[in-house]
Amino acid sequence: MLENKEAVIFDLDGTITDSMWVWADIDRTFFEQRKIPMPPTLNKEIEGMSFTETAEYFIRTFQLPETVEELKDIWNRIALDKYAHETPLKPGAGEILKYLKEHHIKTGIATSNSRLLLDVFLKERDLEPYIDAVTTSCDVNKGKPEPDVYLKTAEKLQVKPEHCLVFEDIPMGILAGKRAGMQVCAIEDDYSIHLTAEKKALADYYITDFRQVLDHTYEDLRK
Template sequence: MLTDKNAVIFDLDGTLVDSMWVWRAVDDEFLARYNQVKPEDLESRMEGMSYREVAQLFLDSFPELPHDLTMIMDEWQEMTYTKYCEEVPLKPGVPEFLEAMKRAGKKMGIATSNSEELARAVLEARGIASYFDAVCTADEARKGKPAPDVYLLAAKKLAVLPERCLVFEDVPMGILAGKNAGMQVCTVADDFSKEQIQRKRELADYYITDYFDVMEGTFEII
């Protein structure tokens, strides 16, 4: 999986940290504040979108919200910041895997649809920020997943060719983004995306239940 790779690029939510539950709760709480009903397909429509793109989706979907784009993003940031710092844990095996990659001389980056502030906050809070040579967001790349832009931006910042990068992702749109960037992708098990497991397996090159699978050689080639 890693023998011909010079860099490892991670999605954040659901991949490095167990945080997808936060956003489901925040969506429900936010809409309840303004007496809005969440459509059944809203979560699937948001998948892979950048932070700004999701805010625009909310404005388009809920025209009665007393917000503009910046107000929505700021309110979400306020609602989630403490949870990211205090309640969001790392996925199993993450500290050990990051240390192993550091010892192996692999460059490491983040390519997330989340905001840079929340990404850096949780990396610092969990004590893993120093492992990463680049933290890139879909907002910075100006296109959400499945566009390859955020992964190509991360590879550029790491100064590594895309084909020499291995991506870790948890949802189909993210897997597609990595593949569209010309990278191999390992998909990570996550409760939030368990109903998409078949699609994840169809798209990815590898599958792991946790990062110990990589270190122990028990990952699946798919």
């Protein structure tokens, strides 16, 4: 999987860290407090959106009084401590980051989440030395499934897209990586377990644990 790869770009939520439960809790509490029925298709509607795009969607759809920045600040304040202390690394994530560093393969993060939450997550786990470039979808014109966030990260890393490998956990993110001209490995996550077949249909590889990349027990979907 890593053959001829000069850079590896990771999504954050559901990929490097088990964190999707945070947003499920935040959404549930948010709607209950405002006495707004939570749409059953909400997750599908906002999948892949940037933090800013999600705030714009909430304000527009639910006629909220907050500005985009005010709403983002509310979410950041609620989630900050959870990203600092409660969202664990996915199995094998630490090992693969160490391996990539030792083998001089560049690393990046391309996330739809906020820069504040990304920064605190990396800092509290001493992961900053292992990451060479970070980009949020708010830094580019469009969120996932558009390729912008992955192309921008590759540009920062000074690596051509065809020499990049992407790790993603949801279909919109996998599509973003593929549209950027990169190979994509889908990773299992409880939040998207019901989308496994769709993820496998889109991706080049599939894993349940990052250690499968290192011991070559990953599922090759190109066959």
